[in-house]
Amino acid sequence: MVCVVAIIVIAAQYNWEKSRLVFAVNDFSYPNYAVFQLPQNHQFPVPKDPHIVSTSTTVDRVGTHVQLYCSHRWRDYTIISRISDELNDITQSAADAFLSPIMEKNNCQNEIVRVQREKQKHIYFNKFFGYSTPRWSNFKNTSCKPKLIAELAFQGVLNVVGKYNNFVPPSRKPSLTIDINEPMELSDLVYQEQVYIGTDWKVNQRALAWYEGHLHIFKKTKRGSWLPFTDLGSERQNGDLIYKHMLENHPSFSQTHHNLVSHVSNLAGGHGRLEAKLRDPAFLDHVDSQATTIKHNVGQVKLEPLSPMGIWDTKSYISDQKPYSKSSRVEKIHNLNYVGQYAPHRRFP
Template identity: 25%
Template sequence: MHCLIAVLLLTKPSWHTSDRLILIGYTSRNNYFVYPAPSDQQFPGTAENSGIFMTESKINGAGTYMRYYCSYLTHLGDMVAGIVGEQFPMPYSDITQSKNNPITHERCREYLDSLIQISQSTRMSDIIKNSACKASDIASLAFAGKISIGGVNRGFAPPENTSLFEVIADKQVKLSDLVLADQSVILNGSHRSTALVWYQGYLHKLNKCGFNTWSFETEFNGDNGVELFTYLRQLNEKFGEPSKLLMDKELNRSQRPTIPKDNAYQAAEIRYNDVHIHYQKVNVIKGRLPVGPITGFVDGR
């Protein structure tokens, strides 16, 4: 049996970001897919003969939700196609949105453009002091390839690019200034605490590396699916409850939109294997994830 984990983010207007559906797989590469959230703000259903079974979900308003999709399909791509049909993934520019107001974000970009005309670098603390820019705006511009972030406190930024205008991170940056507000899941371990956060539109795992400091364990420009899949499974074991793997029609959904599904699997073989998956129990957080604020600073490394 193979499973992927779907994460559904339903947002509030004040978050200044869009709803999205993340599909996270178990393969070593090509294992993290981002799609627009379904219009009904529910997890997608699947065709009756798809051979894909899923856990129950209790969705109620804005927040972060999880669901397992499991099958005997051996190719992750076939499972993804069986869930989203012919829907296109979200473009990168739509994923990596600043968490701040688009108007102030544009003012920040214009301010930095004016600095680029007269200098090659400046301190991040001066930018924040003298403009409408916030830490998440500066980070977004770095991820968009408009600026480069250097300095000893650049642990929240993509790799440096010496050909771009440099913003020097001269002071530690608060995590709350970067990640999506009050949507962090903190797992306190016996040796080290970890956290799941939304940052620049993506899910990331953090490790607590000091009394009040966190570092990003997941990469900014890499395949993090396997690591996130493992971590989400840990969260489900910690905070979840047993849930049967069911067919879409057994979930009591009022209506499922008809979406063309990929037929790149052998229906007869899937029906034969269904008995090994149907009604099997897995632990999952059925409702909104147990989220809250995260305090502390980003480690500089």
């Protein structure tokens, strides 16, 4: 049985450009995550497909709101495509609404270029003393704020190296380079200087945050610094991690998910038989016959919003540890090359 967590953020001051809808699937396939513009009514879409059930969350204020969709028939990205068929996919351009003014970015880029050229004039001296690359410590009190460094790196303009470079995707090796030799603060990078913690916070120390237009998970290390837990720059494959995080941290979401799966499992004669039964057309028809009861039970649930926690005064430094390995996930992603047949009018990489 495949389920999707849908998350709507209504941005501060009802900024509709920054407001958005994210889907994350509990299935380890590719893609299993997407970002969309909000529906015109700014509410979670009501599925037209009779084989999809959903909770009934109402979006009524600024904040980050949660909805659950599940289907016994549709798998992988198919379920997202059947919910979002009238929405505009902005996954590729999700960061655009959060970008800094172009003048600020150009000033920062020009300053790094200037310092890099100065170092190249004394290349042998600088290489001998290990100073051949511009260092973040030379810029942190200038116009080159952490957010600008991140934006330039995500856009492939800036190659970020050094001890504290975990806050950007792997570099495409552009000619312009900066050495992050001192830690930046997570609060300077994420939207509203906030993270969203949950009930599992004391155990796993993981939190959600809006970063570069996407929903990401960050983990607090034993030393108190922060490390990205989801993949940066490969957001389309983070859906299963986000869904699992919600199961572990959002009680009403988790309870609704487990109640629904248990109900369908009982129809299958036990949880161990469910996956096999879901490939049996006769069983799918049997579940359809129970649709009224299932939709009634799930449709009564209204999930509460996520609660933000400000981190601007907590010394929320980015960690120098290596990124987390996703070794617990299946090695081979089931690549949905046929995703276009579900959403032929959307832009996919």
